Amino acid sequence: MKQRLILSSAAISVFSSLIAYFALADSDIYAQGARPSGPAAKQTASVIKAEDRSVKFAAAAFENRRLRRSLQWPFGAKTQTGWNVYVPLISYAIGTDSDPDSAEFALAVSKWQQKSGLDGTGVLDQATLESFTKYWQSRRLGRGTLAATDTLLAAPIGDFFDSTRSPDLLQLEAETYAAYKRMIAAAAKDLQLKLSGSGVLAANEKFLKIISAYRSPAYQESLRKKEPNAGRAALATNSPHSTGHALDIYVGGEPVKTEDSNRLLQVQTPAYKWLVKNADRFGFYPYFYEPWHWEYVPGK
Numbered sequence: 001m002k003q004r005l006i007l008s009s010a011a012i013s014v015f016s017s018l019i020a021y022f023a024l025a026d027s028d029i030y031a032q033g034a035r036p037s038g039p040a041a042k043q044t045a046s047v048i049k050a051e052d053r054s055v056k057f058a059a060a061a062f063e064n065r066r067l068r069r070s071l072q073w074p075f076g077a078k079t080q081t082g083w084n085v086y087v088p089l090i091s092y093a094i095g096t097d098s099d100p101d102s103a104e105f106a107l108a109v110s111k112w113q114q115k116s117g118l119d120g121t122g123v124l125d126q127a128t129l130e131s132f133t134k135y136w137q138s139r140r141l142g143r144g145t146l147a148a149t150d151t152l153l154a155a156p157i158g159d160f161f162d163s164t165r166s167p168d169l170l171q172l173e174a175e176t177y178a179a180y181k182r183m184i185a186a187a188a189k190d191l192q193l194k195l196s197g198s199g200v201l202a203a204n205e206k207f208l209k210i211i212s213a214y215r216s217p218a219y220q221e222s223l224r225k226k227e228p229n230a231g232r233a234a235l236a237t238n239s240p241h242s243t244g245h246a247l248d249i250y251v252g253g254e255p256v257k258t259e260d261s262n263r264l265l266q267v268q269t270p271a272y273k274w275l276v277k278n279a280d281r282f283g284f285y286p287y288f289y290e291p292w293h294w295e296y297v298p299g300k
Contacts, residue, residue: 060122147244173244
C-alpha cells in the first residue's frame with residue numbers, strides 16, 4: 001500500500017512538471033510574439049518605421065499633387081497660383097529627379113524642411129515655398145553697383161537672339177561675357193547645339209542666345225515710359241542689368257513674357273533644365289520668377 005502511494009505521488013509530480021513545462025513554453029511563445037528582442041526586435045521596428053514613413057509620404061505626395069497647381073501665395077503685385085513652374089529649380093535644390101507627385105519627392109522635401117527649421121511633413125506648402133524663394137533670391141547679385149564703362153565690352157551680334165539688335169545694346173561686363181562663353185561651350189556639347197568657328201552659336205540656333213545684357217539706367221527709364229504699367233523685373237528701377245552682370249537668355253517660348261503658360265513652357269525645355277543643373281558651375285544664378293533671367297555673381 002505504501003509502495004503504491006509512493007508511485008502515485010511520483011506520477012503526480014511528473015504530471016505536474018509536464019504541465020508547468022508546457023505552460024512555460026506556451027507563455028514563452030506568446031511572449032516572443034509580443035515582445036521580440038535582439039536583432040528580431042530591431043528588424044521589426046525598422047519595418048514598422050518604414051511602413052509608417054511610406055504612408056506619411058504617400059499622403060504628402062497626394063497633397064503635393066493638389067498644391068502644385070492650386071497653392072495660393074503672395075508674390076509681387078498679384079497672388080500666385082501653384083508652384084508647377086518652379087519644379088525644376090525645387091528638384092535641383094532638394095537633389096532629386098523624382099516625379100513631383102511621388103512619395104520620393106515628398107521625402108526629399110521633408111529633408112529640406114528639416115534643414116530649414118520647418119516641420120518635415122513633406123508637403124510643399126506656402127512656408128516651404130517661401131523658404132525656396134528666399135534661398136534662390138539670396139544667391140543673386142543683390143543691389144549691385146552700376147557697371148563702369150571700362151569694364152564693358154561689345155559682344156558679337158551672333159551671340160544675340162535678335163540679329164537686328166542695335167549696336168548700342170550689345171554690351172556686357174567682360175568677366176560675365178567670358179563666363180557666358182564657357183557656359184555656352186559646355187551646353188553646346190551636352191545639348192548638341194551648333195557653334196560657328198569663332199565659338200558663337202550658329203545662326204540657326206536660338207536657344208541660349210542673349211536676349212538682353214547691359215542696360216543703362218537711361219535706357220531702363222525709356223522702357224518704363226513706353227510701358228508704365230509693366231510689372232516685370234525688366235522694368236525695375238534698380239535693374240540688375242545696369243551692373244552688366246545680368247543676362248536674359250533665350251530658353252524657349254516668348255522670350256520675356258511672364259504669363260504662367262509661357263513660363264511653364266519655358267521651364268520644360270532642355271535648355272532651361274540644363275541651365276538649372278549647370279549654370280552655377282559657371283557663376284550664373286537664376287531669378288526664379290523669370291526663367292530667362294540669369295545673373296553672374298563674381299566670386300561664387
